[in-house]
Amino acid sequence: MPKVSVIMSVFNGGAYLEKSINSILNQTFEDFEFIIVDGSSNDDTIKLIDGYKNRINKLVSEKDNGIYDAINKGISLASG
16 A cells, blocks of 8 residues: 555644644544644644644644645654
């Protein structure tokens, strides 16, 4: 089976982020990489992500130009 890249873009999503992260990490399919692109959030998003940093393959946290820019950044980092 091919490797799958899961790209999550987020901006100030702390209230919903942990449920989304756990949904991805609890999948039974194992050959995937997990990339999070954060738009420089100013809530507790980064703190939540830090709790999972050992299971996240790549993290970018910087200002972007919206969701499409964030997803394109993630695609450029993806290997799957």
